[in-house]
Amino acid sequence: MKRRHIYPLLLLSASISFAGCKNTEQDTTDPLYIAANNPADVPTVPPVPITNKIQVALLLDTSNSMDGLIEQAKSRLWNIVNTLTTLKYSGQTPDIQIALYEYGNDGLAQQSNYIRQVAPLTTDLDLISEKLFALRTNGGSEYCGAVIQDATRQLTWGNDEKDMKLVYIAGNEGFNQGGVNYKEAIRDALVKDIFVNTIFCGNAQEGISLLWKDGADFAKGKFFNINSNEAVQYINTPYDDKISECNVRMNSTYVNYGAQGQVKKQMQVQQDANAESISTANYTERAVSKSKEVYKNDSWDLVDKVKEDKEAVKKLKKEELPKELQNKTEAQIKAYVEQKAAERKAIQHEIATLAKKRQEYINAEAKKNKSGADLGDAITASIQTLAKQKGYSVEK
Known part of the structure; x- marks a missing residue:
């Protein structure tokens, strides 16, 4: 003006x-x-795009008694991702990054407090899936304060006030074990505006007496208790098979490039298989996640890469392309990538339409058969509550 x-x-x-x-x-x-x-x-200055992030660190106890917890995490990963994709800030979808830690495993080094960073904060959701399915239980000595401190200090957390930063720690031993005071670790997290949420694997009263609720209260987060030995209850829907068929077609639209392209494409297929090994419903949840904007593979998929860089094809060497494209002209390669992009967009739209009907069906059935909360339910509930506190809206 x-x-x-x-x-x-x-x-x-x-x-x-x-x-x-x-x-x-x-x-x-x-x-x-x-x-x-x-x-x-008079030319107007375009609005600055929103680049805020939703960052989630999962800290999982992998001691001997926690096989059920790991199974629930495998079963609920894509459900959690789909919950995160419903969050918008000023109408835009934030970047979603997930990190994974294991703790309480005697197979890990004592000097590291039996803690391992399995994966840093990353948008590579297939990597998180691969690492999660590779976890094994053993031992242990569970030091909650130490693993919260490691996640707070080691991960690259965002510094924008619009960023939503969440830690979920799940386990079943005393919250105050180890040499790092959990309140000091949580105090450091609060300085970075990180909400720590605790998930006790056992009954609520025991979780309170073992200070898991105290940890969540001090962190301004949420306390939950779950039965980690209970199998996740799935609701199969009339839309699952059709979404699965769409997923197979969608996989054919990925065009690998670069040194890791073929390996990453195979990883994608393997994570489909891992999800399906849990249940048909879990496989369907993964397919829905893959149809969303947050499922990015620009590091190895040429379709995603061209979205980020219009000149990507020109910059690639012949040997970086898949064999079927190595003898094509630049114009032919661009046309091929555009065709695959159009196919994927159409399939993603088809999945989105089916996914909405699927969720409506699940919501209706869930009201009829209420069961105890599992890991995914606990995380989903807290994500939506905390998102509203940070000014995010939840799309239905």
Whole structure:
């Protein structure tokens, strides 16, 4: 608005300065003339895109008694991802990053407090799935304060006030074990605006007496208790098979490139198989996640890469392309990638339509058969509550 007020003044000043000149014609291409006579034509500054993040660190106890917890995590990963994809900030979808830690495993080094960072904060959801399915239980000595401290200090947390940063720690031993005071670790997390949520694997009263609720209360997070030995209850729907068929077709739209391209494409297929090994419903949840904007593979998929960099094809060497494209011209490769992008977009739209009907069916059935909360239910409930506190909206 200020520019529209000042330009007429400048134009008036310019007219006075040159009043004595014989040629008093005004240049109609002059920005000052345009601003004064056609204010609607003045270029506007485009809005700065929102680049905030939702970051989630999962800290899982992998001691001997926690096989059920790991199974629930495998079963609920894609459900958690799909919950995160419903969150919007000012109508836009934030980047979603997930990290994974294991703790309480005697197979890990004592000097590291029996803790291992399995995966850093990453948008590579297939990597998280692969690492999760590789976890094995053993031992242990569970130091909650130490693993919270490691996650707080080691991970690259966002520093934008719009970022939502969440830690979920799940286990079943005393919350105050080990040499790191859990309140000091949580205090450090709060300084970084990280919400720590605790999930006790056992009955609620025991979780309270073992200080898991105290940890959540001190962290301004949520306390939950779950039966980690109870199998996840799935609701099969009339839409699962069709979504699964769409997933197979969608996989054919990925065009691998680079040194890791073929390996990553195989990993994608393997994580499909891992999800299916849990249940048909879990496989369907993964397919829905893959249809979302947050499922990004620009590090190995040429379709995603071209979205980020229009000149990506030109920059690639022949040997970085899949064999079927190595003898094609640049124009032919671009046309091929555009075709695959169009196919994927259509399939994603088809899955989105089916997924909405599927969720409506699940919601209706869940009301009829209420069961105890599992790991996914606990995380989903807290995500939605905390998201509203941070100014996010939840899409239905």
